[in-house]
Amino acid sequence: MKSFIKRAAALAGATVVTMSLAANVLARESYDPYSYDRWGDAVSSQAGYVAEEFIDGQLINGLYEKVESMEGFDYDEEEWKQKLSLKEPADLFISYEDYLYICDKGNNRIIATDLDFNMVRYLDTFYLDGQETTLNAPQGVFVDPYNDHELYVCDTENSRVLRCDKEGNVLQVFTKPTSEIYSQDLTYKPEKVVVDKAGNVYVVVGSVTKGAVMYDRSGEFLGFFGANRVEATAEIIMNAFWNKIATEEQQARSVRATAIGFDNFDIDDMGFIYTVTQSSDVDTDTVKKVNPEGVNILSTLNPEDVTFGDHSPAYWSIYTKQSALVDIDIGPNGELNILDFNHGRVFQYDKLANLMFVIGGSGNQLGTFLSATAIESHDDMIYVLDSRKNGITTFRRSDFGEIVTNATNLYNEGYYNESYQPWREVVKRDGNYRRAYIGIGNALMQKEQYKEAMKYFKVAISRDRYNKAFEGWRDQILQKWLTPVVVCIIIIAIISAIIKALVKRGIIKLPKIQWPWKRRGA
Amino acid sequence: MLDLTQGQFVKHVVTHPFEGFEDLRWKKSGSMAIATVIVFILFIQQLAYNRLYGFQYYVSYDKVFNIIPYIFRSFGLFLLYVVCNWAMCTLFDGEGSLKNIYIVTAYSLIPYIAAYLIGTLLSHFLIKDEYVFIQVIEYIGLGWTVILFISAMKAVHQFSFIKTILLILLTLVAMVLCIFLLVLLLTLFQQVLIFIFTIYTELSYRLRV
Known part of the structure; x- marks a missing residue:
């Protein structure tokens, strides 16, 4: 992959100068940061986030002491040794009290730490109706921000979702729905859970493709939420055509097209649920922003503008694969942080999906991953959980990232003029950053400097914006020159009419001109 | 009557779609040089249309540039058409010689080239909403060329209208066949070359050992 990016970067010949400037700064990152140009080709870029630390179980303050002081601890026993660190952690969640919840799947426990990785909570035993119960390979954790920070745990292998308080007292258990809508042949292995403001609980179940299983506050099964659409491949269209003309019997025998269920989700403050679909076989609905009615809002944007993960040229090679998006997280400004399992990359988009x-990347060094499974963000930090490296990598936003974020926020809020300076700074640091040119162009357009704006939109290769700037520029030119030109034409017409009249009356005589192309030849 | 220079004849032919080419044939006029210049302008037009169109309408992928497609689309297709048409017309007792076909085909392309060049020029002055003006000009040019083209084929071979249409269709089929054979030929030659090269490598290895 790296070699590909280098090759692609080499292609962008016009920006080589800025790249070589950037190279000095990039040197310490263990991967090549890149972004995409207008054509979807990868171009070298600056690192927006810098990998800071790798936190494994040993580095969580208090975990060692806690495990050591537990009854029956024996350092020589493998099972206890594993408990000293994380084992195949599956999920990460940052609660609104700024605690980091780690779902330690291999050790069947939930660990909560503060953001400096001091352990604040250790949950391996839960109390259900006065009896002790343990987890079995839990895969998801969620803390309800609205309701007393209640903890939701996907107890995957026990086929249940637990709602419990801070001490581990189970308040409610969500199990397999008995409704007819939920086919009883299906298993119930809850993987991820979120809760909305109204207390509705959404659970991603591995075997269900119709969307998330949705319960109301009292635990009653409401139905499925936010299913993916079926991708319109040639085969599916063909089947739809045959079904149109087939009899009912034939239709019953034909294969039903089923969409692939999404694999992970997150909820933002507004109550929108963002889903990601991991499968590399589909391109539709890999990332969705679903409103409470179950409608995907991103599908109303121009589909050409909204692509997630690596663009096709990047994986059009035997060395690389199509992105497999495993987790999504919504940042403080509505940024979408999307985690790609196949290459261990985090794609950060602004709230309009740019x-x-x-x-990140794949590898063993700091900032790269072997099996990235979960992502969370807090302020200017991004936390990525790796289930094979058994730890969390923290990224802090770089100076460059700070400027871009600032500019993007101003721009997305509509403060084009205010975003002008930050975008200029971005261009100074990374000449490949296409959105900066668009930002500068829009700011210039607001100042009615259309000619300049056209220049920037041309660099950004943004046709529609160029069209608008061009229209403005043309209007300016017309306003300036239309009157003089019309006046000139009228004057010339009058003069020529006078001359003609004079010639007609024989007062003056015009010399005869022999135009070379008017010659009549043989 | 109709004592026109070669240059004037071009104008006459283009502005008189129905008798222009008959006059041209009657006067045994028409110049290879002018025809070749027209095809060259066609080549320029193809380039301009793809590379110099107004930025607000069309953005060309400018990281790579290959001139071969443009040569093929202008010179290549033109010559292919002329040769195929000539080949077909011999079967149909057409009267046109290779030279005549070459000339009239080129002449009939003039409105198309002109309209698209004007369109390319206008695209630098108009915004997207006004694209319809360019489109109208381009359609008019194209339609005019089609009329001229049929009239030219009709005149040069002295065919009836139906026979002309049939000839044009058959020419298109012949062109497709030609391209197919060319591709086949190229592939086969490639195979032969690879075969010879393999023998060469084999021998050179053996000689070394």
Whole structure:
């Protein structure tokens, strides 16, 4: 992959100068940061986030002491040794009290730490109706921000979702729905859970493709939420055509097209649920922003503008694969942080789904991943959980990232003029950053400097914006020159009419001109 | 009557779609040089249309540039058409010689080239909403060329209208066949070359050992 990016970067010949400038700064990152140009080709870019630390179980303050002081602890026993660190952690969640919840799947426990990785909570035993119960390979954790920070745990292998308080007292258990809508042949392995403001609980179940299983506050099964659409491949269209003309019997025998269920989700403050679909076989609905009615809002944007993960040229090679998006997280400004399992990359998009940064890669070094499974963000930090490296990598936003974020926020709020300076700074640091040119162009357009704006939109290769700037520029030119030109034409017409009249009356005589092309030849 | 220079004849032919080419044939006029210049302008037009169109309408992928497609689309297709048409017309007792076909085909392309060049020029002055003006001009040019083209084929071979249409269709089929054979030929030659090269490598290895 790296070699590909280098090759692609070499292609962008016009920006080589800025790249070589950037190279000095990039040197310490263990991967090549890149972004995409107008054509979807990868171009070298600045790192928006810098990998800071790798936190494994040993580095969580208090975990060692806690496990050591537990009854029956024996350092020589493998099972206890594993408990000293994380084992195949599956999920990460940052609660509104700024605690980091780690779902330690291999050790069947939930660990909560503060943001400096001091352990604040250790939950391996839960109390259900006065009896002790343990987890079995839990895969998801969620803390309800609205309701007393209640903890929701997907107890996957026990086929249940637990709602419990801070001490681990189980308040409610969500199990397999008995409704007819939920086919009883299906297993119930809850993987991820979120809760909305109204207390509705959404659970991603591996075997269900119709969307998330949705319960109301009292635990009653409401139905499925936010299913993916079926991708319109040639085969599906063909089947739809045959079904149109087939009899009912034939239709019953034909294969039903089923959409692939989404694999992970997150909820933002507004109550929108963002879903990601991991499968590399589909391109539709890999990332969705679903409103409470179950409608995907991103599908109303121009589909050409909204692509997630690596663009096709990047994986059009035997060395690379199509992105497999495993987790999504919504940042403080509505940024979408999307985690790609196949290459261990984090794609950060702004709230309008424009790519901001690509962070990370696959490998063993700091900032790269073997099996990235979960992502969370807090302020200017991004936390990525790796289930094979058994730890969390923290990224902090770089100076460059700070400027871009600032500019993007101003721009998305409509403060084009205010975003002008930050965008200029971005261009100074990374000449490949296409959105900066668009930002500068829009600011210039607001100042009615259309000619300049056209220049920037041309660099950004943004046709529609160029068209608008061009229209403005043309109007300016017309306003300036239309009157003089019309006056000139009228004057010339009058003069020529006078001359003609004079010639007609024989007062003056015009010399005869022999135009070379008017010659009549043989 | 109709004592026109070669240059004037071009104008006459283009502005008189129905008798222009008959006059041209009657006067045994028409110049290879002018025809070749027209095809060259066609080549320029193809380039301009793809590379110099107004930025607000069309953005060309400018990281790579290959001139071969443009040569093929202008010179290549033109010559292919002329040769195929000539080949077909011999079967149909057409009267046109290779030279005549070459000339009239080129002449009939003039409105098309002109309209698209004007369109390319206008695209630098108009915004997207006004694209319809360019489109109208381009359609008029194209339609005019089609009329001229049929009239030219009709005149040069002295065919009836139906026979002309049939000839044009058959020419198109012949062109497709030609391209197919060319591709086949190229592939086969490639195979032969690879075969020879393999023998060469084999021998050179053996000689070394």
